[in-house]
Amino acid sequence: MQRWRGLEDIPEDWGRSVVTIGSYDGVHRGHQLIIRHAVERARELGVPSVVVTFDPHPSEVVRPGSHPPLLAPHHRRAELMTELGVDAVLILPFTTEFSKLSPAEFVVKVLVDRLHAKAVVEGPNFRFGHKAAGNVEFLTAQGKVYDFEVEVVDLVVRGEAGGGEPFSSTLTRRLVGAGDVAGAAEILGRPHRVEGVVVRGAQRGRELGFPTANVETLPHTAIPADGVYAGWLHAAGEAMPAAISVGTNPQFDGTERTVEAYAIDRVGLDLYGLHVAVDFLAFVRGQAKFDSLEGLLEQMAQDVKRCRELVAAAE
Numbered sequence: 130m131q132r133w134r135g136l137e138d139i140p141e142d143w144g145r146s147v148v149t150i151g152s153y154d155g156v157h158r159g160h161q162l163i164i165r166h167a168v169e170r171a172r173e174l175g176v177p178s179v180v181v182t183f184d185p186h187p188s189e190v191v192r193p194g195s196h197p198p199l200l201a202p203h204h205r206r207a208e209l210m211t212e213l214g215v216d217a218v219l220i221l222p223f224t225t226e227f228s229k230l231s232p233a234e235f236v237v238k239v240l241v242d243r244l245h246a247k248a249v250v251e252g253p254n255f256r257f258g259h260k261a262a263g264n265v266e267f268l269t270a271q272g273k274v275y276d277f278e279v280e281v282v283d284l285v286v287r288g289e290a291g292g293g294e295p296f297s298s299t300l301t302r303r304l305v306g307a308g309d310v311a312g313a314a315e316i317l318g319r320p321h322r323v324e325g326v327v328v329r330g331a332q333r334g335r336e337l338g339f340p341t342a343n344v345e346t347l348p349h350t351a352i353p354a355d356g357v358y359a360g361w362l363h364a365a366g367e368a369m370p371a372a373i374s375v376g377t378n379p380q381f382d383g384t385e386r387t388v389e390a391y392a393i394d395r396v397g398l399d400l401y402g403l404h405v406a407v408d409f410l411a412f413v414r415g416q417a418k419f420d421s422l423e424g425l426l427e428q429m430a431q432d433v434k435r436c437r438e439l440v441a442a443a444e
């Protein structure tokens with residue numbers, strides 16, 4: 130797959146293509162449906178498929194300081210899009226200047242002049258251009274002028290239990306923030322992942338009998354609510370069942386919020402400096418401060434047992 134970091138990266142001789150535009154944070158199941166549709170349409174038309182996305186998230190530029198927590202960094206989104214069969218991803222730097230392009234200017238500058246769109250695939254709630262003034266009706270009308278078709282793919286809606294709310298990055302962020310990682314996984318179609326480099330912590334874990342890899346997360350990462358979770362620690366090409374702790378270590382009056390993972394039953398690992406990923410399968414309990422260290426250790430042993438069972442049931 131090709132990755133372009135701006136309009137100028139698109140090859141001069143780039144022919145016609147099928148395009149879909151969006152933030153696509155998390156590449157959740159609703160996104161997947163739209164992207165798959167674009168890939169299929171591209172194959173039918175015999176042209177490549179392109180996803181156009183933005184960096185930073187548009188809301189940061191429109192309202193500084195409002196960058197939402199991210200469900201997936203760009204390299205992860207690109208990985209997921211490659212799995213869906215996308216041929217190229219264009220990551221447009223979302224500058225103030227760019228945010229001022231009118232919907233009509235956006236169509237000409239991006240879709241017509243550079244990507245030579247033959248078809249554009251979007252969800253019904255797609256908005257674009259200055260003040261998000263452009264919608265699918267406008268896009269469809271522009272398509273008639275510039276010779277591209279516009280296809281609208283239905284939103285995926287959460288089951289009755291979820292109140293029929295459409296799948297969205299906002300809903301997924303809310304679930305992650307509330308610790309409902311199982312709910313988030315239902316929308317994402319896979320567990321929510323947090324990644325980063327393993328850094329040194331208080332070096333206490335090994336003494337407790339549960340060494341934990343402390344993950345230095347990337348800026349704006351969507352981190353689940355404080356608590357203990359079952360999941361996996363991915364390191365050096367291996368997915369290891371893990372008991373994960375998110376929080377400030379209240380038992381030790383800590384103040385820094387960390388994401389740390391104990392790879393269950395694994396001894397002698399050396400993960401410092403490695404880029405690792407932590408996948409959140411299920412919430413186990415909230416963080417607690419026990420009367421004694423023994424209280425914490427007993428609870429941790431139970432947590433590990435529960436995590437082992439939850440992961441085994443999911444594998």
Ligand SMILES: Cc1cc2nc3c(=O)[nH]c(=O)nc-3n(C[C@H](O)[C@H](O)[C@H](O)COP(=O)(O)O)c2cc1C
Nearest residue numbers: 330331332333334372374378379380391416417432
């Ligand atoms: C399964 C599990 C459960 C945990 N539960 C708690 C807890 O309830 N309260 C707490 O303060 N810390 C909890 N922790 C975090 C430990 O306090 C932390 O891993 C330990 O202090 C080691 O820190 P270090 O990696 O910085 O050395 C938990 C860790 C794990 C792996």
Ligand SMILES: Nc1ncnc2c1ncn2[C@@H]1O[C@H](COP(=O)(O)OP(=O)(O)O)[C@@H](O)[C@H]1O
Nearest residue numbers: 329330331332334335340341392398399400401
């Ligand atoms: N089973 C394991 N799970 C996670 N990390 C492990 C494991 N075994 C050894 N380690 C190593 O031990 C380190 C964690 O030990 P710990 O005493 O908690 O130190 P720190 O406070 O620096 O995280 C990890 O970063 C990793 O390199």
